[in-house]
Amino acid sequence: MDPDDLLCYCFHVTHRKVMNYVRIHRPRVASELSECGGAGTGCGWCVPFLKRHFQAGQCRQNDVEIELSAAEYAQRRQAWLAQRSGRSGASVGREADGRVSDREESGGPTGMAD
Numbered sequence: 024m025d026p027d028d029l030l031c032y033c034f035h036v037t038h039r040k041v042m043n044y045v046r047i048h049r050p051r052v053a054s055e056l057s058e059c060g061g062a063g064t065g066c067g068w069c070v071p072f073l074k075r076h077f078q079a080g081q082c083r084q085n086d087v088e089i090e091l092s093a094a095e096y097a098q099r100r101q102a103w104l105a106q107r108s109g110r111s112g113a114s115v116g117r118e119a120d121g122r123v124s125d126r127e128e129s130g131g132p133t134g135m136a137d
């Protein structure tokens with residue numbers, strides 16, 4: 024994926040915006056990334072990717088490679104949303120206040136490249 028590709032579809036937040044947020048604000052916990060344009064506070068699809076950005080920032084690395092094309096990323100999100108809509112009570116990785124959870128998700132997006 025390219026830096027200007029969308030990372031969070033719900034809030035139209037790009038990789039570049041998240042990378043810059045991490046570089047400038049140096050969040051202490053992954054949930055602070057929700058303050059980057061609301062990233063991760065919608066459907067929850069992008070939360071694992073936000074966590075990767077956060078972890079890279081902890082290591083003072085600014086590059087996060089996502090081994091998917093923008094089209095594949097979007098398709099997997101659609102499939103994940105469709106699968107999720109078939110379940111009841113699914114967690115989307117958000118705290119009660121709407122911030123992104125730091126907890127690992129069970130049932131979140133799968134098949135992501137590391």
Ligand code: FES
Pocket residue numbers: 030031032033034062063064065066067068069070
């Ligand atoms: S894609 Fe980021 S919350 Fe939905």
